[in-house]
Amino acid sequence: MSELSVNHLLGIKYINEDDINLIFETADHFKEVINRPIKKVPSLRDITIANLFFENSTRTRLSFELAEKRLSADVINFSAASSSLTKGETLIDTVNNILSMKVDMVVMRHPNPGAGVFLSKHINASIVNAGDGAHEHPTQALLDCYSIRERLKSVAGKKVVIVGDILHSRVALSNIFALQKLGATVKVCGPKTLIPKYIEKLGVSYEGNLRKALEWCDVANMLRVQNERMEISYFPTTREYTQQYGVNKALLDSLGKEIVVMHPGPINRGVEITSDVADSKQAIILEQVQNGVAIRMAVLYLLASKIQHNEN
């Protein structure tokens, strides 16, 4: 069997198609494990993982913690609100202090883009990026592609439109990389103000009209409007955004074909998608969450297998 080409999962940008497929195949096995009466395997019983969340998270953090516990790893949690960062400690110092307590892997979310890459150059532990600013969120992209693969049998050749706030979204960037590496075609759709200026350099086309974008695609990934990252107004009102870029059941039903609707959560019901869409059979939002645990188990397992065993 092959192994991952990297020692850290910092972003989809840094891994290749074989890595992604290896993660998917491993996740298939873990998906079977988490559907057993006893959902736990002892693989990582000698590994300690620190979850460092310098930014709020519910879903990702729970998902990682569950994945770690189902692999029998020891887990320590850390959140920025209660940390010494507020006392002026640097990131490297904080992490080195934690590592001196013999931690093998770090799962980190940080508001600054590149925080994971920076850390990987300075510390001696496997790092999994759980979101760095508006840069990357690799495990989310992996679970999104895995969910597409599960629903539509493969990702290659599929047309995927990512709708909404592309500018502030790490999910969008990681998804674009992952989908393209797996052979899908990607379009983005949203208010021009929320589309990065150089998006076409990534090989992604832009469509301003939501109906046209949905008629073109097999899968629509609806992103949340990240109000917390917007220092200025990017569109007039939420109501106007919803009218132009919100998906409702009537619009979906009028397409003449059944597309798959995804959402990385948390959903603003009635803004980017209406409740009847979120709860419909076309939406695979809860499958995404379930697959998230299997994908994260696979990532942690494969990275842990690259940590040298210490005979002492």
Next chain:
Amino acid sequence: MSQKVLLNATEVHIALHRLACQLIENHDNFQDTVLVGIQPRGVYLAERLKIMLEKDYKIKNIRLGYLDITFYRDDFRRGDKPLEANTTQIDFIVEDKKVVFIDDVLYTGRSIRSALTAIQSFGRPTEIELLTLIDRRFSRHLPIQPDYRGRQVDAINKEKVKVCWKEQDGEDAVYLISN
């Protein structure tokens, strides 16, 4: 590298029939018994025995599952090669059942130790037995012995025992391979 035939196709066939008969002696109509093939190589033997029990001995509804032990192994991160997982497929409940583990070669006993842990995820069996085609004597690391064995083999550590199956390797045979 040289290799020696330990069992040819006829001898494998005879051993399989004997093992099937021994299973019937202890498990009668297999009402409370389930067979579990250990992935990857125990599966062929388990499938053969199932077919034999059903066709030649007219026992109906033999339950057979496949158990992958990769995530339970104690040599994770110790080997040179990463461990490759296989499919686990156990479509029945092992709670209050007699489980028979089926593997091709019993060597150090570590795989079976892992399988004993792994099967607990599917319930609490009343008892667990072990069937192996080849039992390598004097090489155990753990106090594990088979309940049913096809053939005992004395092989030194550098030698390798390879079990070939028609459906996978083109012939039924057991070889002793030495460098």
